[in-house]
Amino acid sequence: MSVSLRGRAAIAGIGQTEFSKESGRSELQLACEAAKAALDDAGLSPRDVDGLVTFTMDSSEEAEVARNLGIPRLTLFSRIPYGGGGACAVVHQAAMAVATGAAEVVVCWRAFNERSGMRFGGAAMAGATMLPPFLDMVGPYGLLTPASWVALQARRYMHEYGVTNEHFGRISVVDRKHAANNPAAWFHGRPITIEDHQASRWIVEPVLRLLDCCQESDGGVALVVTSTERARDLRHVPAVVLAAAQGCADDAELMTSYYRPEISGLPEMGIVAEQLWRQSGLRPADVQTAFLYDHFTPFVLVQLEELGFCKRGEAKDFATVERLSIGGELPINTSGGLLGEAYIHGMNGIAECVRQIRGTSCNQVDGVEHVLATAGTGCPTSGLILGRV
Amino acid sequence: MSYRLGPTTTPDTKFFWDGLKQGKILVQRCKGCARLRHPPRPMCPHCNSLLWDTIEASGRGTLHSFVLPRHPQWPWFEGTYVVALVDLEEGLRLVTNLVDVDPAEVTIGMPVEGRVEHFDDGVSLHQFRPRSPR
Known part of the structure; x- marks a missing residue:
């Protein structure tokens, strides 16, 4: 007998702090603020919560979050590895818990001072005298940042399919266009042109310019997951989990999976995609809008291919500003994404997907029935399809 | 140094x-x-x-991919440097540097050859250079 997750759980609440470059308060406080905001949004109390799920990289302990919120009884607490690759997986974990009865109301969160505290962009390596073991095979040669890890793989993708940095720039233009209309976005009111993109300095030549790289942000986002039945009685239209999946492919590394016969794809996203379409019974054409994890623009193109929105090698022609912008065939990252809104490890992109289902986005897409979200790429990852009841 | x-x-x-x-x-x-x-x-x-x-390993291979990291600058590298992904003759792949080459002359698929270099701080690493095809 096969038991499907389809339709069993829903996201009933979303909450977030402001997105900044210096929050001025602890990561624990950001986590608590986001979680409380999400519960208020759902119309639930901390006393209703019995599950907590976050990222292994999150610095706030479950017990600390619970004692701050006043959650008296927890029956599920779980963490997902691989940084942003865990974004949709926290909802997957919560939905499985709800479907099996391990918990009834689960809060998923991610909160950090990634800009004012420990930055991932390599600044922390500047004073290093020794490499962490996971960087042994790449670090001594100068690959010390996520941008450089992604670029070496994306350079091969460019070579195989005739893709240029200008093709990547279209994603930046789309994200900043959407962010410009989102008051919560760091880049609110500040759209860019492709010329701005092409004039920005190289971070890793000839793959990534400054405007191909996501922001570094301080902030927190939380999501409340409960059964679809219970969610129906709460404040908002439930964002029903129609599919949720994780994926790790053969010969994977944290963000340096260079040793496979071919490195021009993202096979972990292929594993996620196959599950999402099978579980939901949907096809790419059934999706009206998506959050495609955009830490670095090249992998947004590769994701479009892995998810089946276009064929392999064709994303450079498919991914036009018109098609991916509001009013187009497949608007993506309508809150501005990680490039335009904030870098909260993808959780802000999932919150935006919930707003699209509710019909409350500041870049609302018409006639939304199904929304797709993905998580961090270049590493083991995850994905979600949300829909209406 | x-x-x-x-x-x-x-x-x-x-x-x-x-x-x-x-x-x-x-x-x-x-x-x-x-x-x-x-x-x-x-x-x-x-x-x-x-x-x-x-x-x-023979050290002989071809270039599978390469990039020129520009930012941030590290104390371990001066100016432009090439990070390379090399397909070894043995059917394996490794990350290395491509040295003694004009970055403008580097192309994917070019034949390369590696040998070990010992740096002043006691670290030993393989470094690759362009080679003439056999």
Whole structure:
């Protein structure tokens, strides 16, 4: 007998702090603020919560979050590895818990001072005298940042399919266009042109310019997951989990999976995609809008291919500003994404997907029935399809 | 003074770094199925054998991908440097630097050849250069 997750759980609440470059308060406080905001949004109390799920990289302990919120009884607490690759997986974990009865109301969160505290962009390596073991095979040669890890793989993708940095720039233009209309976005009111993109300095030549790289942000986002039945009685239209999946492919590394016969794809996203379409019974054409994890623009193109929105090698022609912008065939990252809104490890992109289902986005897409979200790429990852009841 | 950020060796990778100290690029060969593997790991993913020895790689290969990191600047590199992904003749792939080359002349698929260099801080690494096709 096969038991499907389809339709069993829903996201009933979303909450977030402001997105900044210096929050001025602890990561624990950001986590608590986001979680409380999400519960208020759902119309639930901390006393209703019995599950907590976050990222292994999150610095706030479950017990600390619970004692701050006043959650008296927890029956599920779980963490997902691989940084942003865990974004949709926290909802997957919560939905499985709800479907099996391990918990009834689960809060998923991610909160950090990634800009004012420990930055991932390599600044922390500047004073290093020794490499962490996971960087042994790449670090001594100068690959010390996520941008450089992604670029070496994306350079091969460019070579195989005739893709240029200008093709990547279209994603930046789309994200900043959407962010410009989102008051919560760091880049609110500040759209860019492709010329701005092409004039920005190289971070890793000839793959990534400054405007191909996501922001570094301080902030927190939380999501409340409960059964679809219970969610129906709460404040908002439930964002029903129609599919949720994780994926790790053969010969994977944290963000340096260079040793496979071919490195021009993202096979972990292929594993996620196959599950999402099978579980939901949907096809790419059934999706009206998506959050495609955009830490670095090249992998947004590769994701479009892995998810089946276009064929392999064709994303450079498919991914036009018109098609991916509001009013187009497949608007993506309508809150501005990680490039335009904030870098909260993808959780802000999932919150935006919930707003699209509710019909409350500041870049609302018409006639939304199904929304797709993905998580961090270049590493083991995850994905979600949300829909209406 | 020419120096590099050194590795943190583990029981799984010690042979590789010891090999470089002796001027050799060593790769693992499974004693169960004779397949070669890199990067180092304790178990063969094909036959699950924990037994292995090493062979010295020829150092000959072709360029699979490359980039020029520009930001941030590190104390270990001066100016433009090339990070390369090389397909070795042995059917393995490794990350390295491509040196003694004009970055404008670097193309994917070009033949390259590697040898070990010993830096002033005691770190030994393989470094590759363009080679004439055989």
